[in-house]
Amino acid sequence: MRSRPTVTTKRDRVPNIPEKLFSQVIEASIPSVLRLWEEGDRFFPKDGPKCDDEIRHNKNVGRSYYQCNPHLWQCFWQGGIKKYPSIEIELYGKMYHVTAKSSFDPIGPYSTSPRFYGLYKKKNVSLNVHYGYVVELEVREIPGLSQALLLTDTCRDTFLPQRIYAYSKVKDKRDEGFIWDNFDRNLFIDKFYVSNRQVNEWKILKGESDKIENNREKWPWPALLSLQEQKKYCEFFGKRLLEAKLFDAATMSPSDLKETKPQKIYRPETPWQRDLSKSFLGVARINSDYQLTPLDCQLAEVEGCQEKFFSTDSATWVGIHFGLGYYPESFQNFIEPKKNIKMSSRFYHPASTWHELGTLSSWKGDQTESLPVAFRCYEEVI
């Protein structure tokens, strides 16, 4: 009788060099590591995390705040989300536990504990990435080895498709007004306003740790910097303060997404509806007793709406937020330099004429209590 052929099981192919096995386990864990980093909100426990030095969660903070958020990464690995944190990977029939090492110096203003990440800012020309977070992973079952990785901020901005765009409004709808195009340009616009958390990192990186916002509840709030500081912040990270014409491009939905060179460029009056008169803002202009509904506040956070940070309700066609409402927002404007602020915000009644795309005002550049001004950056990549 012929003998049975020997079956080579996966278990038999386990590399006998620890370094090789280690790199295979790390490689296999990358999708889960990325999920924890990019979709940190999914790991957020119902009763909130237990890491007061890193996160003080409020119900008015949207979960997208926790995406690509180093404080959630820190909280997870120091046991603030589950008691024994690890990423489990099954390989060759065996379970391996990938963990992060707390091998980075404490960041004084945050806490005295060693960090599970280090801030990276481009200091030389080796990488084409301006900033990121260095982490170090190890495998519990293969001691003595570790792997350093750089996590990049993939949650921050979004690509502006290459097409013809319009800037601002026109008095006569038959007038083409100022149109332009971004073919051969790779532009990426921040989805949200720059937050206090991000500005804190900027201050730490430039050696001004003593000037950070210490109130952890305010970390998700929009950072309120002077116009000069807003520009400096963006430049530090290889970006620029958003331009008014880019904001219009990202908020005025094209009538046909597939046609990138249309003969007629429309200028919608709101990010979600071409004609403002048919939206709740138009109705509010006619009816002074108009009662806001929760759906209205999802479209634009205007006066009378409950404040919500990092809300994903009001996404425009490219995926940026707060096309109308929420905070006044500052811009650079090389076409009409004095028109450098979007006034539409939660500080104006829904009937206000500021609530319309392409409607800008002038800002001298200093923050005041009556006019807090948020900002965002964009990046052009060659």
Place this chain on the structure above:
Amino acid sequence: MILLILFKVMLSFVFAVVPTHWSYIDAIHEQHEFYKNDEVIVKPKDSWQTLFSLVYIDREFNSAKDCIFYKVPGQELGNLKIKTITSSKNCDEFLLVSGDRQITGIKSLKYSANEERIILDFTTNELKSKKWTILINKNNRRPEKAMGLSSAEFSGAKIIFLAPATKLIQKENNPFLKNDSICHDVNEDCEVLGTSICDRCEGGWYEIPNGCSVGPKFCGKLTCGGKNQPACRRGMTWQRSNVDFECRVNSSFAYCSQGLSIQCEGKKAFCR
């Protein structure tokens, strides 16, 4: 004596293992001009040749490279030498310097390289055959431009593996370019002269539009459209006509702030 032989065998075994940090290779540079993929290297005998170099980023964010040198067998057996240097230097400068790792007694060697992998195949005097497969990271292969794509992913990758720190290379001082120095040269005929080095500008870069789809770029802040400043780029497609954008004839590819007009310096547009 037996112990010494045993030690030598062990040593050659250790050195014949593919270096672990070659799991982090970002690019292959300085490939030999004449050697073809999968052809055994036999000429010129008894001479040192640079086969290629492997570029990677280490834990301290130094850009390092391993130069792979080969002494072609002739009177003596072949010799494979690996030297780690800073990536801005040329391997040829180190051709005759002693290596950081060396494999001697090579009878024959061939290699093949493409965008994704390099295979180094060699046979030693003891008729042992080694095949090193080196994978190249996908970091520098750009994803397709699509809605939702982030700048981080477009410029680099979502996650970047870092090789262990290389103690062998010297850190470079102030490698950034000075403000207003050209970082992407495009001549008056729209010919792009070399690849962009604008990633070496510390505080960003700006373009002076010249009617070409890719305009010349300089290190510094983008301030355009104002008096005596470069004009701002408006694009060459919004006009919906294929015309020649010669600055003095048709400067619609650029714009100035309200009240200013375009003046051309050569093909470059400025605002006055």
